[in-house]
Amino acid sequence: MDIWIYPWIVLLFYAQCQAALCPDNQFGSRCQFKCHCVDKCDSEGKCFGNSTKCSPRWFGFRCQYRDIAEDASVEPPQAKSWLSEGPLCQQGLSLIRLTLTWGVPQSFTWLRIAKSNISYAANITLKLRATTSSTLSCTNMKMFYIDALTFDIRCDVNEAIDQLTIESNIVDYICSLRVSGGRNLAIFQSTNQSSTLNNNSLFSAQYAVDGVIKDTCGSGYCANTSSNDNTPSWQITFDQPYILNTFILYNSNDAQERLKYFVIHILDSNRSILFTKQGDGVNRPRYTVLYFSILAIAAVNLSNMYRFDYEPVPYVSINEFEAYGECVPGLWGLECNNLCKRECRDSCLMEDGSCTNEAIDVFDSKCANCSWDMSQCNTIGNTTDRFITESDFGTGFGAGFGAGVAVTLAIVGATIFIWYIIQWRRSKLKAGMSVKEHSYDQTDVTQKESHRYQGIKVQVSSKEKTYEPMEDAHVGVTSTRNNADVYVNTENNYDETF
Numbered sequence: 306m307d308i309w310i311y312p313w314i315v316l317l318f319y320a321q322c323q324a325a326l327c328p329d330n331q332f333g334s335r336c337q338f339k340c341h342c343v344d345k346c347d348s349e350g351k352c353f354g355n356s357t358k359c360s361p362r363w364f365g366f367r368c369q370y371r372d373i374a375e376d377a378s379v380e381p382p383q384a385k386s387w388l389s390e391g392p393l394c395q396q397g398l399s400l401i402r403l404t405l406t407w408g409v410p411q412s413f414t415w416l417r418i419a420k421s422n423i424s425y426a427a428n429i430t431l432k433l434r435a436t437t438s439s440t441l442s443c444t445n446m447k448m449f450y451i452d453a454l455t456f457d458i459r460c461d462v463n464e465a466i467d468q469l470t471i472e473s474n475i476v477d478y479i480c481s482l483r484v485s486g487g488r489n490l491a492i493f494q495s496t497n498q499s500s501t502l503n504n505n506s507l508f509s510a511q512y513a514v515d516g517v518i519k520d521t522c523g524s525g526y527c528a529n530t531s532s533n534d535n536t537p538s539w540q541i542t543f544d545q546p547y548i549l550n551t552f553i554l555y556n557s558n559d560a561q562e563r564l565k566y567f568v569i570h571i572l573d574s575n576r577s578i579l580f581t582k583q584g585d586g587v588n589r590p591r592y593t594v595l596y597f598s599i600l601a602i603a604a605v606n607l608s609n610m611y612r613f614d615y616e617p618v619p620y621v622s623i624n625e626f627e628a629y630g631e632c633v634p635g636l637w638g639l640e641c642n643n644l645c646k647r648e649c650r651d652s653c654l655m656e657d658g659s660c661t662n663e664a665i666d667v668f669d670s671k672c673a674n675c676s677w678d679m680s681q682c683n684t685i686g687n688t689t690d691r692f693i694t695e696s697d698f699g700t701g702f703g704a705g706f707g708a709g710v711a712v713t714l715a716i717v718g719a720t721i722f723i724w725y726i727i728q729w730r731r732s733k734l735k736a737g738m739s740v741k742e743h744s745y746d747q748t749d750v751t752q753k754e755s756h757r758y759q760g761i762k763v764q765v766s767s768k769e770k771t772y773e774p775m776e777d778a779h780v781g782v783t784s785t786r787n788n789a790d791v792y793v794n795t796e797n798n799y800d801e802t803f
Contacts, residue, residue, distance in 0.1 A: 364483040434467060546601030567621075
């Protein structure tokens with residue numbers, strides 16, 4: 306037996322044991338992924354049961370991506386149903402243009418199109434409209450196939466948009482259109498807060514990332530600082546840096562005034578401030594902050610300095626916090642724990658690590674580099690140059706036997722270790738899926754600092770910027786923005802709001 310099968314046996318054993326610990330409709334090493342299937346999920350998040358489809362507003366790998374296309378109005382209107390419900394491919398409408406318009410600003414990174422089985426090549430143009438009504442180009446546009454009939458289009462867009470137009474000779478053959486809003490990477494991440502209301506664990510920091518939006522917070526199960534904390538703060542620290550672009554902060558329905566002057570600080574791995582935004586003083590059930598940057602984010606800090614007359618101190622009270630985005634370039638997988646292949650270290654598919662810098666061949670095993678629509682081969686040859694093969698590691702019985710014995714002994718030790726870990730995790734999970742809070746790290750969010758994210762085995766570069774911290778919240782603060790509850794940073798002015 307190849308020695309490389311042993312580590313996979315250990316991982317499989319651990320995954321099966323871990324799956325048994327997760328509550329229904331949750332999965333992952335920390336049970337951090339919610340099931341968004343119409344019926345049920347298995348321990349790996351695959352849909353099964355009466356339907357294998359994703360629930361409405363979700364799509365993609367293990368149904369983890371938020372579909373913001375369903376929040377848009379569509380022109381022509383008759384296209385709305387078959388774009389969202391697909392695959393109900395409509396033909397005969399003679400469409401060459403499709404426009405999606407949102408009532409609130411959105412962050413655009415990529416979309417997914419499923420088409421009917423047509424033989425001719427597609428010509429596609431994307432047009433985006435910024436919230437300032439200017440036209441944006443689809444910079445660094447990339448198109449690649451997921452399978453024979455499904456492909457993605459990715460762009461670099463550094464501004465909020467409110468309209469997307471697709472012009473193509475295949476519009477009349479589109480079966481479904483999904484626009485990615487990212488996936489929520491905040492669930493069950495490490496959290497802490499400067500204090501806890503009445504020292505009651507029902508108001509601990511972890512309840513803000515348990516994946517549940519509560520009706521009220523008065524009885525607990527929301528994060529809430531104490532009544533003797535004059536400088537309250539809550540912080541989430543991610544298990545690794547991520548590229549995040551959308552943060553949604555759900556308010557406490559029974560005390561909305563506590564968050565209306567919130568201050569959010571987005572931090573890098575050195576705890577330097579990348580971006581700061583302050584609420585405008587209007588009570589809302591939720592607030593959305595859009596952030597555009599290639600710099601990876603390691604933590605987010607929320608604070609509040611405004612005290613209402615009838616309350617002794619300011620509070621930070623959070624119903625639920627969500628952070629949507631992707632893995633850092635060069636990593637793939639639900640938990641972003643796999644390296645892309647050496648041929649495409651900076652870009653690969655999240656589902657399986659396939660390179661995105663060339664089309665995926667599903668027709669001819671001799672086509673090593675197909676045109677993006679797979680209508681023809683650009684280069685004839687074998688496909689092994691695109692995949693990590695057995696020769697990359699080396700094989701042989703002589704070397705394998707000795708190593709195999711060592712690995713077998715290691716498996717025994719690892720199995721015992723995993724058993725103890727499972728017992729420890731089980732006791733924690735029985736306590737309500739809570740994660741032990743870390744001591745507050747006293748991150749100084751009042752000082753601006755120079756910063757540059759160095760990455761994790763991945764080079765991420767950008768022109769360096771410094772940002773002025775916001776002043777303490779106060780009554781009468783003014784802000785130019787609409788009623789969309791969306792705060793946006795832009796490449797030109799990071800303090801501008803919409």
